Amino acid sequence: MLNSVRNASQFSSQLRPLLNQLDSNLPAFNLNAKDLDIITHPQDFYTTLLDRIDNAKERIFLTSLYLGKDQTELLNKLTSSLDRNKDLKLYILMDYLRCTRDSPKTSTASVLSKLTEKYGSRVDVRLYHTPNTNKFWSMVLPSRFNEGLLGLQHMKFYGFDDDLIISGANLSQEYFQDRQDRYYHFRGCHNLCDYYFNLQSTVSRISYKILPDIYKKFPKDYIVNWPSTNATCEPYINSERFVKDASLLLTNILTTRTEDVNENPTDTVVYPISQLTPILSKEKLNTEKSTIFQLLSYINTNSLKWVLTTGYFNMYPPFMKKFLTPTAYPKEDMGKVICASPQANSFYKSKGFSKHVPEAYLHLVRKFIRRLTDSGLHKQIGVYEWQNGVVHTPNGWSYHAKGLWIYDKETQLPNITVVGSTNYTKRSYSLDLENNLVLVTNNLGLQKRLQGEVDNLLSHTTRFDSLKQFDEKYKVPYWVKTVTDILGSHF
Numbered sequence: 365m366l367n368s369v370r371n372a373s374q375f376s377s378q379l380r381p382l383l384n385q386l387d388s389n390l391p392a393f394n395l396n397a398k399d400l401d402i403i404t405h406p407q408d409f410y411t412t413l414l415d416r417i418d419n420a421k422e423r424i425f426l427t428s429l430y431l432g433k434d435q436t437e438l439l440n441k442l443t444s445s446l447d448r449n450k451d452l453k454l455y456i457l458m459d460y461l462r463c464t465r466d467s468p469k470t471s472t473a474s475v476l477s478k479l480t481e482k483y484g485s486r487v488d489v490r491l492y493h494t495p496n497t498n499k500f501w502s503m504v505l506p507s508r509f510n511e512g513l514l515g516l517q518h519m520k521f522y523g524f525d526d527d528l529i530i531s532g533a534n535l536s537q538e539y540f541q542d543r544q545d546r547y548y549h550f551r552g553c554h555n556l557c558d559y560y561f562n563l564q565s566t567v568s569r570i571s572y573k574i575l576p577d578i579y580k581k582f583p584k585d586y587i588v589n590w591p592s593t594n595a596t597c598e599p600y601i602n603s604e605r606f607v608k609d610a611s612l613l614l615t616n617i618l619t620t621r622t623e624d625v626n627e628n629p630t631d632t633v634v635y636p637i638s639q640l641t642p643i644l645s646k647e648k649l650n651t652e653k654s655t656i657f658q659l660l661s662y663i664n665t666n667s668l669k670w671v672l673t674t675g676y677f678n679m680y681p682p683f684m685k686k687f688l689t690p691t692a693y694p695k696e697d698m699g700k701v702i703c704a705s706p707q708a709n710s711f712y713k714s715k716g717f718s719k720h721v722p723e724a725y726l727h728l729v730r731k732f733i734r735r736l737t738d739s740g741l742h743k744q745i746g747v748y749e750w751q752n753g754v755v756h757t758p759n760g761w762s763y764h765a766k767g768l769w770i771y772d773k774e775t776q777l778p779n780i781t782v783v784g785s786t787n788y789t790k791r792s793y794s795l796d797l798e799n800n801l802v803l804v805t806n807n808l809g810l811q812k813r814l815q816g817e818v819d820n821l822l823s824h825t826t827r828f829d830s831l832k833q834f835d836e837k838y839k840v841p842y843w844v845k846t847v848t849d850i851l852g853s854h855f
Contacts, residue, residue, distance in 0.1 A: 374631065374806045376774065382662045383804065386635050390651055390802075391621060393556040394630040397810035400803075403547035404820050409533060410540035412549055416524035417441045425455040425523040427564045429516060430462045430472045432536030439475065446483055453486050454479065457564050459517035460491035460572055460588075468584040473574055477586035481576030490571040491588070492517035492797065494642050495599035495606045513854055515642050515795030520785045523561055526554040530801045532766050532785050538710070542761045544752070544824075546817070548783050548801065550634075559636060562617055567797070569595040570610050570643065610643040618651055632805040639786065639798040652786065652800055653793055656683065659770060659780065659802070664692040669771035671778075671818050673702035673750075675709075675764040678728045678789040678855045688735060693744035702821055703729055704763035705751040706838075712755050712762075720841075724848040724855060727840045730831070737831050748825035769818055777811035778818065780804050790853040 375383060386392065403409050417424060418441060431438075446452055456476060463472035479487045494515040522529040533545040550556055571594075575587040590598050596609030618638055639652035648654075660683065663670050672687075679687075687699065706712055706722035713719055729747065736742040753760035766787050769778040784800030786792045805811060828834050848855070 374629075375804075376772070376806075378666055378773070379779070379804070379806075382658065383633070385658055386655070386802065386804075388621065389619075390635040390637065390655065391559060393553065393559070393634050393636075395550070395553055395556070395632050395634065396630050397632055397805060397807035399551050399553055400632070400810065401549040401551065402813050402817055403549055404817060406533070406540050406543055406545065409529075409531070409545070409547045412529065412547075413522065413535075414438065414441050416522075416527055416529075417445050420445055420452055420524040421449055422451060422525055423453055423455065423523065423561065425457075425561050425564050426535065427457045427517075427519050427521050427560075427567075429459050429518055429520070429534045430536065431456075431458065431476065431534075433466070433470050433472050433475050434537065435535060438535065439479075442479065443482070446479075446486060454483070454488070455561075455564060455568070456487075456489045457517065457519075457568050457571065458489075458491055459511075460493035461511045461514070462516060463491055464584075464588075465511070471584070473588075474585040477574050477576045480574060481578065488568065489574040490568040491574060492567060492571040493599050494795070495603040496642055496795065497599075515791075516797070517567070518785050518792075518796040519638075519799040521560050521564075521799065523557050523564075526552050526557050528553060528557045528560055530783055532764060532783075538762065539764070542755075542759075543710070543764050544708075544750070544761055544821070545764045546767055546783050548803075556634065556636075559617075563636070563638070563799070566613055566617055567640075567643075569593075569613065570606065572598075607643055607645050611645040611649060614640060614644065615649055618649055631807040632803065632810060634804075635802040637782075637784075637800050637802060639793055639796075641794055642797065652798060653680075655802060656768075656782070656788070657686070659768065659782070660686040663770055664689045666773070667692055667694055667698070668773065669698050669776075671700045671702065671769040672767075672788070673821060674766045674787045674789070675704045675762075676787045676789060676855065677701070677703040677725055677732070678787070678791075678852060679732065680788055680790055680793055683788060684732070684735070687745070688739050688741060690739060690741060693741060696743045697746060699745035700748055700822075701732070701745065702748045702750055702765075702825055705749045707754045708751050708761060708763040710755060710762045710764075720844050723840050723844045726838050727845045727848050728852075728855070730834055730838070730840070733828060733831050733834055742830065747828045748822065749828065750821065750825050752824045765821060769814060772811065775808060775811055777808070778814040779806065779811050781814055789855060791855065794853060 476489045497514045528550045531547045533539040573589045599606045637652040637655045709722040711718045711721035750763045755762040768782040770780040772779040786798040
């Protein structure tokens with residue numbers, strides 16, 4: 365049932381059954397539109413991060429894939445805030461494979477170890493390691509292969525006392541400058557922040573701890589430690605036990621319904637959803653995939669307009685089947701898919717095999733356009749290619765935004781969105797740790813801001829009107845198609 369402080373009559377009769385479904389399965393947090401800032405520019409995201417760090421008094425918690433090892437200004441801001449506020453504590457959760465990639469040279473891990481050396485127990489740095497590997501292969505395979513084939517900590521959320529930023533952006537220079545993503549800043553939301561702090565803390569209890577090498581015994585300048593207080597064994601030692609213990613630890617935070625009580629009526633509700641497949645023994649414990657299915661069923665049942673975007677288009681096949689339901693589209697231009705052009709892919713003209721990654725995603729986009737054509741939906745669902753200059757050249761941007769917007773029939777504006785780390789790919793639901801937030805609002809002003817976010821992304825796109833148009837623009841080598849089809853679950 366809807367919480368009593370949420371005025372059910374303010375939500376449309378069409379929306380209430382969905383809210384009841386979500387309320388019965390997920391933690392729910394009620395707030396007002398004024399509590400949310402939607403940031404659209406990476407430089408504003410960076411400015412907000414620095415400002416929140418500067419003003420934090422009790423806790424800063426950062427969950428990301430990695431921190432850029434050259435982020436001197438951000439690190440200095442963390443240092444000055446810790447120096448100024450003796451009660452402030454810093455908690456960091458990132459990915460082991462990504463953060464140790466450059467060792468024994470300067471790496472994310474070695475940079476963060478300097479904070480633990482200076483501030484001791486006031487700074488806790490944890491690196492999650494996937495259980496889908498063993499020590500031998502980690503030493504034999506190149507680090508990038510380990511990351512791509514085995515899985516990563518991919519969640520991105522950043523907390524500062526009672527403020528929270530949900531994003532898909534990591535903490536490195538391109539994400540602060542010219543890499544388009546999404547950023548939702550929730551202000552003064554204590555209960556929501558507590559939920560995310562608990563999620564980070566829980567995953568940290570099954571992660572390695574970074575300590576400084578104060579005796580300088582190792583060339584990499586840091587020590588990777590598995591604390592005796594952790595909730596399970598190292599993933600290398602017994603991966604089956606690791607997953608079993610992790611599942612027990614995470615069950616409550618993922619599946620227990622939270623009743624967030626506000627004294628005054630609210631106009632917006634948010635639901636955290638997570639996909640932690642590598643560390644959960646049962647798929648039903650995950651909350652993201654099942655929730656996305658509910659949202660797609662809601663779209664189809666009510667024939668609603670929608671927009672989906674991802675920087676790495678390789679749609680999870682069961683989702684694609686839902687999107688391609690012919691009866692859901694009574695008229696043209698009801699669905700939009702925004703994906704990155706090759707010139708907006710960060711692998712564009714990179715060295716080695718990775719330079720072919722943009723071609724692999726082109727192949728996947730073409731297959732989708734072909735399915736639209738074969739299903740007779742090419743006029744109902746449009747595929748849009750995002751490009752803003754050419755990445756790695758002056759004023760050139762890359763594209764990393766991901767999310768879903770669902771439209772209200774009455775206002776013709778988005779009243780539901782999903783924001784977070786997931787690219788809606790096969791690997792998102794098998795290899796990586798992912799977290800998103802479902803936001804539902806009846807506030808017209810916020811709906812207009814959601815539309816503004818969509819408009820900002822669409823302003824740099826062009827539509828593929830036909831398969832012929834795509835083929836005239838792009839040619840993908842046959843061998844790239846073959847390799848992509850074989851390794852598709854890792855893209």
